Amino acid sequence: MILEHLGWNTHFQTEFDALNNKDFTPARVIREEKGRYLLATEAGEISAEISGNFRYNTANLKDYPSVGDWVSIKPINNNTHSIIYHVLHRTSCFTRKAPVSGGRKVRDIQNRKVVLGGSTEEQVIAANVDTVFIVMSCDDNFNLRRLERYLLLTYNSGASPVIVLNKIDLCEDYHELFLEIEAIAMGADIHPISALDKSNIESLNSYIRIGKTIGLFGSSGVGKSTIINRLLGNEQLPTSSVRESDSKGRHTTTWRELVVLPKGGILIDTPGMRELQLWTDSEHLEFQFSDIEDLMSQCKFNDCSHSSEPGCAIQESIANGTLDIDRYENYLLLQYETAYLEDRRREKEVKLLHRSYYGKQHKLMRNGIGLNK
Ligand code: GDP
Ligand code: ZN
Numbered sequence: 001m002i003l004e005h006l007g008w009n010t011h012f013q014t015e016f017d018a019l020n021n022k023d024f025t026p027a028r029v030i031r032e033e034k035g036r037y038l039l040a041t042e043a044g045e046i047s048a049e050i051s052g053n054f055r056y057n058t059a060n061l062k063d064y065p066s067v068g069d070w071v072s073i074k075p076i077n078n079n080t081h082s083i084i085y086h087v088l089h090r091t092s093c094f095t096r097k098a099p100v101s102g103g104r105k106v107r108d109i110q111n112r113k114v115v116l117g118g119s120t121e122e123q124v125i126a127a128n129v130d131t132v133f134i135v136m137s138c139d140d141n142f143n144l145r146r147l148e149r150y151l152l153l154t155y156n157s158g159a160s161p162v163i164v165l166n167k168i169d170l171c172e173d174y175h176e177l178f179l180e181i182e183a184i185a186m187g188a189d190i191h192p193i194s195a196l197d198k199s200n201i202e203s204l205n206s207y208i209r210i211g212k213t214i215g216l217f218g219s220s221g222v223g224k225s226t227i228i229n230r231l232l233g234n235e236q237l238p239t240s241s242v243r244e245s246d247s248k249g250r251h252t253t254t255w256r257e258l259v260v261l262p263k264g265g266i267l268i269d270t271p272g273m274r275e276l277q278l279w280t281d282s283e284h285l286e287f288q289f290s291d292i293e294d295l296m297s298q299c300k301f302n303d304c305s306h307s308s309e310p311g312c313a314i315q316e317s318i319a320n321g322t323l324d325i326d327r328y329e330n331y332l333l334l335q336y337e338t339a340y341l342e343d344r345r346r347e348k349e350v351k352l353l354h355r356s357y358y359g360k361q362h363k364l365m366r367n368g369i370g371l372n373k
Pocket of ligand 2: 296299300304305306307309311312313314315
């Protein structure tokens with residue numbers, strides 16, 4: 001496999017050259033499970049694990065290799081296995097809150113190290129994705145607020161969103177839905193399709209180019225597996241519904257979370273991507289809801305709470321119909337969640353700093369250089 005067909009480009013080449021070690025080989029992560037990796041290299045696929053040094057020096061879960069990552073490896077055991085030494089800087093990444101439970105020391109979910117509980121930690125679920133198909137369907141599942149979340153996540157990740165409005169065959173006039181999407185899409189392309197109709201998928205093909213990585217979002221039942229199987233053509237991948245219902249499927253050697261499509265282009269499809277939750281920061285929230293932020297700056301009082309004050313631009317816009325109250329409420333909810341997550345993130349940083357500071361003191365004491373001496 002030519003590296004460029006796997007997504008290799010000048011960005012990664014520069015990163016890799018900077019390592020300046022002829023023994024390293026570049027490889028891309030196809031899947032990861034409990035610290036065991038399957039990688040794609042120029043010479044084919046190879047299993048891998050992380051070097052002891054990497055583990056020792058890596059405190060944050062976020063810095064561990066994830067599906068889609070480019071890593072540097074050294075093959076061992078006659079090229080039947082390999083050791084991962086670095087993760088090359090990502091061009092984009094999707095993260096989620098790692099489930100770290102409260103107030104005590106717990107093992108992290110990959111059993112690699114003990115972390116302090118009571119805080120959330122970012123975990124990368126897919127890296128180096130170029131384009132995300134955000135799939136919505138025209139049926140009961142149609143939900144603009146959810147679409148706003150997905151757009152936010154995508155902009156936050158560094159990837160570009162493409163909105164796919166699926167199941168238009170179930171809708172008498174999807175045009176109205178199209179316009180509703182357009183109003184919040186921030187310029188993202190929108191493709192109305194019916195995945196049941198083969199010819200419809202053609203409109204998505206222009207995003208699928210050699211070396212470009214595609215990911216998919218969307219709630220269950222909107223048609224992601226159907227779209228993926230269309231993109232795969234004859235080489236059908238076991239769909240995630242099969243994988244989820246039969247976790248044993250995860251251990252088969254054919255299971256891939258990253259596949260090269262027959263026509264070129266790379267597809268990442270992981271349960272994590274499918275279940276993605278919000279993990280973002282206020283900067284991106286402001287970007288996506290800049291209309292609301294603009295309105296807020298027009299309120300008569302600087303400290304307007306936008307509830308009952310005279311001269312409140314928010315209340316006026318809701319009353320005269322130029323601001324959709326659902327959009328405003330969704331903004332408030334996302335703002336709350338973002339603030340909550342940022343607090344938790346800060347809390348964790350403080351704890352880590354605290355730990356490394358006292359850790360250093362301990363060492364100094366052991367060496368008889370206690371700070372009081
Ligand atoms: P996923 O959970 O997002 O992967 O959704 P699936 O691809 O499994 O699709 C859920 C159901 O919707 C299946 O029964 C599909 O056959 C059906 N479906 C997918 N796309 C379309 C479409 O464009 N039109 C119609 N009518 N049904 C569709
Ligand atoms: Zn106001």
